Amino acid sequence: xxxxxxxxxxxxxxxxxxxxxxxxxxxxxxxxxxxxxxxxxxxxxxxxxxxxxxxxxxxxxxxxxxxxxxxxxxxxxxxxxxxxxxxxxxxxxxxxxxxxxxxxxxxxxxxxxxxxxxxxxxxxxxxxxxxxxxxxxxxx
Amino acid sequence: xxxxxxxxxxxxxxxxxxxxxxxxxxxxxxxxxxxxxxxxxxxxxxxxxxxxxxxxxxxxxxxxxxxxxxxxxxxxxxxxxxxxxxx
Numbered sequence: 001x002x003x004x005x006x007x008x009x010x011x012x013x014x015x016x017x018x019x020x021x022x023x024x025x026x027x028x029x030x031x032x033x034x035x036x037x038x039x040x041x042x043x044x045x046x047x048x049x050x051x052x053x054x055x056x057x058x059x060x061x062x063x064x065x066x067x068x069x070x071x072x073x074x075x076x077x078x079x080x081x082x083x084x085x086x087x088x089x090x091x092x093x094x095x096x097x098x099x100x101x102x103x104x105x106x107x108x109x110x111x112x113x114x115x116x117x118x119x120x121x122x123x124x125x126x127x128x129x130x131x132x133x134x135x136x137x138x139x140x
Numbered sequence: 141x142x143x144x145x146x147x148x149x150x151x152x153x154x155x156x157x158x159x160x161x162x163x164x165x166x167x168x169x170x171x172x173x174x175x176x177x178x179x180x181x182x183x184x185x186x187x188x189x190x191x192x193x194x195x196x197x198x199x200x201x202x203x204x205x206x207x208x209x210x211x212x213x214x215x216x217x218x219x220x221x222x223x224x225x226x227x
Contacts, residue, residue: 049210059218060218062217062219063216064217065214065215065216066214066215066216067212067213067214067215068212068213068214069210069212069213070211071208071209071211073142073206073207073210074204074207074208074211076207077200077203077204077206077207078204078207080200080203081197081200081201081203081204084193084196084197084200086193
């Protein structure tokens with residue numbers, strides 16, 4: 001135990017780890033077997049499965065609510081299917097996207113990019129409030 | 141292994157929810173896919189370069205159908221409510 005603590009403190013003094021990481025490591029070393037450890041060593045967060053869109057608003061005193069839950073697998077499958085579009089279809093898609101203010105060349109989007117996009121969607125969280133409406137987009 | 145969605149739940153206003161057994165459509169979908177795959181094999185004889193894209197497209201549609209499981213849409217506008225869930 002002492003040896004481990006000394007190694008952690010050495011790593012801290014050499015600048016190999018930050019003070020927070022050292023703290024988490026010391027907690028882990030001193031914790032009894034099977035006990036939960038600090039954030040730095042905790043198990044990875046469970047991957048999100050759904051994209052949720054919540055909209056709440058009032059119109060003429062009546063409340064409107066929209067609650068949509070879309071599986072991330074559905075987004076993934078849809079994008080894979082879209083990747084099969086023939087090359088001739090890219091031009092009108094690019095043009096339509098540009099008209100909407102999105103200057104993107106769809107032909108240059110590779111399947112790896114799509115996977116990366118879905119993976120990063122899991123970290124997405126958008127909260128918009130204004131004009132009597134509240135919009136929340138997040139993954140769960 | 142992902143399966144096709146089995147049940148569709150629809151609820152309109154405050155009426156009792158309607159559960160539609162989508163699993164009853166599975167045999168029909170499977171037959172349709174077998175026929176389509178047979179057609180793809182027939183096409184393969186004529187234009188082999190299109191084979192891979194048609195197969196990929198069929199597989200993509202299958203994946204898309206399977207991935208709809210878990211989708212839920214709940215809309216409430218001025219005391220009118222529609223709720224659709226796929227299980």
